[in-house]
Every structure is written in structure tokens, then in C-alpha cells.
Amino acid sequence: MEYNDLNSKIWHPFTQHGLGEPIIKIERAKDEFLYTSDGKVIIDGISSWWVNTHGHSNPQIIEAVSKQVQELQQVIFAGFTHNPAEEVAAKIRGFLPPKLEYIFFSDSGSTSVEVALKMAVGYWYNKGFENKTKIVAFKKSYHGDTFGGMSSGDCSVFSKPYAKMFFDVVHLPYPEKGREDFTIAYYENLLKKEASNIAAIILEPLILGSGGMLIYESFVLDELYRLSKEYDVIFILDEVMTGWGRTGTMFAFEQTNIVPDILCLSKGLTGGHLPLAVTVSSREIYDAFYSKDKAKMFFHSSSYTANPVACAAASANLDICMENSGKNVLDKVKFINNYHTGKKEKFEQNDLVKNPRILGSIFAFDIKTDKEGYLADLAVDLSKYYIENGVLLRPLGNTVYIMPSYCILQSSLDKIYDTIEKSLEDVRLNRNEFKVVN
Numbered sequence: 001m002e003y004n005d006l007n008s009k010i011w012h013p014f015t016q017h018g019l020g021e022p023i024i025k026i027e028r029a030k031d032e033f034l035y036t037s038d039g040k041v042i043i044d045g046i047s048s049w050w051v052n053t054h055g056h057s058n059p060q061i062i063e064a065v066s067k068q069v070q071e072l073q074q075v076i077f078a079g080f081t082h083n084p085a086e087e088v089a090a091k092i093r094g095f096l097p098p099k100l101e102y103i104f105f106s107d108s109g110s111t112s113v114e115v116a117l118k119m120a121v122g123y124w125y126n127k128g129f130e131n132k133t134k135i136v137a138f139k140k141s142y143h144g145d146t147f148g149g150m151s152s153g154d155c156s157v158f159s160k161p162y163a164k165m166f167f168d169v170v171h172l173p174y175p176e177k178g179r180e181d182f183t184i185a186y187y188e189n190l191l192k193k194e195a196s197n198i199a200a201i202i203l204e205p206l207i208l209g210s211g212g213m214l215i216y217e218s219f220v221l222d223e224l225y226r227l228s229k230e231y232d233v234i235f236i237l238d239e240v241m242t243g244w245g246r247t248g249t250m251f252a253f254e255q256t257n258i259v260p261d262i263l264c265l266s267k268g269l270t271g272g273h274l275p276l277a278v279t280v281s282s283r284e285i286y287d288a289f290y291s292k293d294k295a296k297m298f299f300h301s302s303s304y305t306a307n308p309v310a311c312a313a314a315s316a317n318l319d320i321c322m323e324n325s326g327k328n329v330l331d332k333v334k335f336i337n338n339y340h341t342g343k344k345e346k347f348e349q350n351d352l353v354k355n356p357r358i359l360g361s362i363f364a365f366d367i368k369t370d371k372e373g374y375l376a377d378l379a380v381d382l383s384k385y386y387i388e389n390g391v392l393l394r395p396l397g398n399t400v401y402i403m404p405s406y407c408i409l410q411s412s413l414d415k416i417y418d419t420i421e422k423s424l425e426d427v428r429l430n431r432n433e434f435k436v437v438n
């Protein structure tokens with residue numbers, strides 16, 4: 001047998017192979033550009049699923065990875081440590097307020113959430129509150145595709161088949177504009193009745209990403225935090241998407257008056273070069289596991305915890321983030337934000353468009369269609385259209401959004417916006433067989 005006789009049969013994530021979605025082979029990438037094996041160039045308008053912060057093939061990160069890979073590729077992390085992990089943990093702490101003190105490594109956004117939930121429930125267990133196991137989250141939220149993430153996230157088309165296996169989570173109404181007080185009151189009522197059973201609240205700060213890029217006001221977080229402290233509930237922020245500058249500050253919680261008890265970070269942590277995540281906890285959480293009693297330790301690991309090569313990538317990435325005390329990166333985000341702002345009015349005037357919105361480097365709007373939500377037929381047609389026009393965008397149902405790498409050139413933003421505007425014109429004229437009815 002020769003390898004060449006075999007077909008790869010890869011089962012791709014979030015891909016309906018039955019619809020014949022094209023699978024594009026990428027050979028290399030640089031900055032915001034993806035180069036296909038058949039010689040096409042595609043502008044990556046979504047930072048390759050929100051991970052790529054400073055552009056693909058960043059030379060500083062590549063150099064750090066190349067050096068590390070020759071020295072130590074992997075070592076067990078229980079009872080051992082290494083320089084890349086030590087360095088990256090210290091650097092992460094340098095970005096965070098002193099309350100966020102202990103760094104627990106894992107390897108994806110979902111696992112950082114699993115770790116956070118286990119820390120919260122384990123904290124109460126070790127303190128003798130075995131009934132404090134319930135989790136609170138927002139409707140329309142997304143926290144990953146593992147069972148903890150799916151249980152915490154809203155039950156959507158993503159997770160419906162598994163819903164019977166989910167653990168106990170109360171979903172607060174999403175704090176849409178003008179209805180924030182309702183969400184806050186809902187939480188307060190819940191706490192009055194059930195605080196003795198509630199371990200933690202987990203939230204995506206300022207914007208619910210996969211739920212449709214839904215932005216909400218920062219005072220909601222202040223209020224939910226205040227209530228959590230009043231009723232002894234651990235406050236977890238999932239900054240897997242929002243971390244490392246996305247929302248205009250290094251972390252979204254910097255736009256509030258609070259510091260969470262536990263923080264989940266991943267995606268941009270390595271600049272989008274290798275998989276790595278951390279769950280950062282306060283000393284109070286850590287101390288509940290600190291004991292002479294082995295049974296009280298935090299029982300969580302994965303084989304590749306704190307992989308040295310991924311840590312080296314993160315360490316180099318954090319140096320880039322720290323340049324000029326973070327100003328260089330945030331200035332680039334500001335440039336993108338200004339660009340979005342300059343375009344927004346045009347979208348507001350388009351009668352096919354609903355609710356154009358901006359947060360930091362993110363721009364989103366909804367297309368008016370009779371079928372909304374993730375399964376809107378329009379999404380597949382639009383993705384295909386964008387790719388054919390040299391732009392990678394993956395609408396979330398009828399929500400189109402842009403979330404570029406911070407290095408993106410103005411000419412690339414021009415091209416992305418031109419393509420979106422042309423797609424709206426085509427939708428209006430029902431060209432390209434868009435499955436949309438108004």
C-alpha cells in the first residue's frame with residue numbers, strides 16, 4: 001500500500017459536508033493573507049476563528065518557537081516546570097491586576113472554561129459546601145463545545161442533541177439595550193431564592209460572540225458582580241474571545257469597575273500560532289485547594305499541559321502585546337475601530353441591514369431575512385460568495401461580522417467592506433441565488 005492510494009477522509013469542524021461546502025487548502029499565510037494551494041489569495045477577515053492577533057507568520061513568534069522546539073518540546077507538567085511556562089505565567093500576571101494571581105495552563109478555550117467551572121465547584125466542595133454546584137450564565141452565550149462549555153452556553157442548534165446530559169445551569173436573559181435592569185433583577189431574585197446552591201456565574205464580558213456578536217453595557221457586569229459578592233457566588237469571566245485587545249482594551253473587564261475571581265484566556269494568547277489556554281484564579285480560590293490533604297488538590301490535567309513550544313509562542317506574543325506598555329497594539333485596534341466607525345453610517349442607511357454595531361476591532365450587523373439564527377440559509381451562500389471574492393468571513397446565520405488581525409492594511413479593510421457592500425446589493429437583487437426572502 002502507498003499513502004497516495006488513500007483518501008484523507010477528514011471530518012471538518014462546524015462543517016456540513018452534505019451541503020458540499022468547498023474545503024480550501026491553504027499552503028501558507030502571512031499577516032492577513034491566506035495563500036491557497038491553487039494560487040489564490042484570501043484576506044482573513046475573522047483572524048482564523050478569532051485567534052490571530054498580530055497576523056499570520058509573525059517573525060518574533062516564529063523565532064521563539066523555532067528556538068524552543070530544538071531544546072524542549074514537551075515534558076510532564078505535574079511536578080515539573082520549564083522556563084517558557086515560568087516566563088509566560090509571569091508575563092500574564094504583568095498584564096493583570098494583583099487579584100488574579102494563579103495561572104493554570106490548558107490547551108483551548110473550552111478547556112479553560114472546564115477548568116474554571118471545576119475550580120469554582122471544587123472551591124465550595126473543599127470548603128464544605130457540597131450543594132453549591134449550580135452555574136449561572138447568559139442566554140445566547142457560548143463557552144465552548146465540551147460538556148461544561150455546552151451546559152453553560154445557551155442551548156442552541158450547536159448543542160441541542162446533548163441537552164439531556166447537561167448539568168444544572170440557570171440562564172439569565174441576555175441584557176439587551178433597555179432591558180438591562182430586567183437581567184439584573186432576575187439574577188437578584190434567583191440569588192435570594194437559591195444562592196446556597198449556586199457555585200458561580202460565568203459570562204462573556206461586553207459581547208456575546210458566537211451568540212451573534214451581541215454587545216451589552218459594562219454596568220451590567222458591575223451590578224452582577226456586586227450581587228455575586230453579596231451572595232457568595234464566584235464570578236468567572238470568559239475572555240477567550242475578548243482577551244488580548246479585541247474590544248479596545250487589553251481585556252474587556254478593564255472597561256468595568258470589577259476584577260473577576262477567575263478569568264479564562266486562550267485564542268490570542270499565542271497570537272494565533274499554537275494552541276494554549278490559561279485559567280487565572282484569585283488567591284482565595286487557590287487557597288481552597290492548598291492543603292496537606294492530597295484529596296483536596298485540584299484534579300485536572302491534560303497530557304500537553306503548558307506545552308513548552310506553545311508557551312514560547314505565547315511568551316513572544318506577550319512581548320509584542322507589551323510593546324510601548326500595550327499602546328502599539330491598542331493603537332492598531334483603534335485604527336480598525338475608527339475605520340469601522342467611518343463605515344457604520346452607510347450600513348445604518350441600508351434597509352437590508354439591522355443593528356450595525358462596533359466594539360473595539362469588531363464590526364457586526366444583521367441582515368433582515370425571514371429566517372434568522374445560525375441556520376439561516378443565507379450564511380452558507382454568503383460565506384461562499386465572500387470566499388469567491390477573496391475574503392474569509394463566516395457569518396453567524398444572518399449576522400455578518402469582521403474581526404481582523406490587528407496588522408490589517410487599510411487596503412484589505414477596503415476590500416472586505418467593498419465585498420460586503422456588493423454582497424448586500426446582490427442579496428437585494430437576488431443575484432447569486434441567495435436564499436433570502438424579505
Ligand SMILES: Cc1ncc(COP(=O)(O)O)c(C=O)c1O
Pocket residue numbers: 108109110111113142143144145204209210238239240241266267
Ligand atoms: C467566549 C468563548 N469561550 C470559549 C470558546 C471555546 O474556545 P475553543 O474553540 O478554543 O475551545 C470560544 C470559542 O469561540 C469562545 O468564543
